[in-house]
Amino acid sequence: MPATDRTDHRRDRDATAARVIAAAATILARDGATALGVNALAKEAGCDKQLIYRYFDGLDGVMAALGEAVATRLASRLAEARNSPAPDWPSFSQSLARGLLAACRADPLLGRIRAAEFASPPGRLAPFVAARGQVLQDWVVRTRPALPPPAGTDIPALHALLAGAIEAAILSAAASGALVGLPLQTDSDWARLEQNLMALIAAAYRGGG
């Protein structure tokens, strides 16, 4: 059943276009990427599919527009966690991990898109990859400590591993409610994950690499 009934017959291009983008986000978050087709999109948006071709030049155009919208949402969510340079490197890495975790948990669409990137033919979701990468990099640059990074620690590799673990947790939780064997359903489950993540970061800096 369409979430938006086609009761709105006003001649308003912008409103229709916005409804299409919102419908794309809804389908992506609710049914996954495989369900996102032109027909389903038109039905969900409550408009004719012809308009999708007219206004967005097909699905790819919708994806590009949605990619921008999602990127700005991610940016604002990350800013909630931290928006100024961290005092030192461990707390920087910790707030990075915490912010990413919170942002992805709060916005299921982000996780869905990430999952789709893995399973989709490359190119279709390229706008998302580019937009997300840019947002993340901007955020890292903005909140990076002023101090030079500690010697003997491979910061990019450490952050990549941490971000990967977080991504896997988000995806696994959505798919099966658990990461490998670790349950990820209740808030306390997530708190346990975050606590261990923080401890791991602290150990990585303390123990040296």
Place this chain on the structure above:
Amino acid sequence: MPATDRTDHRRDRDATAARVIAAAATILARDGATALGVNALAKEAGCDKQLIYRYFDGLDGVMAALGEAVATRLASRLAEARNSPAPDWPSFSQSLARGLLAACRADPLLGRIRAAEFASPPGRLAPFVAARGQVLQDWVVRTRPALPPPAGTDIPALHALLAGAIEAAILSAAASGALVGLPLQTDSDWARLEQNLMALIAAAYRGGG
């Protein structure tokens, strides 16, 4: 073009069924889960799609059979890494991470299936989830050290985070050749990842949780 031409007209049910399973693995690894349909599968296997319904009761049956096959492959690959109890917990965790990484790297199908699990409607790939979980658990039990686990360390959470990071690395590498910002293409890229992973594990045990 079909990998297997339909030149084999021998009346051999087992051989045909085996060809179907192999074709499913091929499609899954080459084109992803979205491309795995009854028609494409029949074409790839070089047989009539009717046989898929007769022998496997549809796609779900093929998935179940493929799931078993993949599980045994994963088990044997893991056994290559380690097949007896580890002397202590850090080296146990390390050989777990190393074994998982090597197994997934050597068998692209494993990564593909994992990606499909994230993006697919649940249920269709349930056989894979169950089979893989069982294999991993068996392996953990078989290679777990005889000593009691160190106090103050949340072993399941640590292993879940590590396994998640490895999964994300495999998936990201296949999709974009990089994990977040870390390149994952050459062997030295992977060596760098593994080195940091090992250091992280060592630090986790040394630094305490």
Place this chain on the structure above:
DNA sequence: CAGCTTTGTCACCGGATGGTGATAACAGGC
């Protein structure tokens, strides 16, 4: 009023999908 652009709607196309019923080729038992 006429003329034109924009916005929205409908009908249709070729092709691919999942699924099924009828039928042909081959094997073995009698």
Place this chain on the structure above:
DNA sequence: GCCTGTTATCACCATCCGGTGACAAAGCTG
């Protein structure tokens, strides 16, 4: 030989897909 059951093939169905061309209605300009 003939009969029966298994294996494999073909033809067909309804349905969905992405995509396009034609057309009705609304609004704006003259």
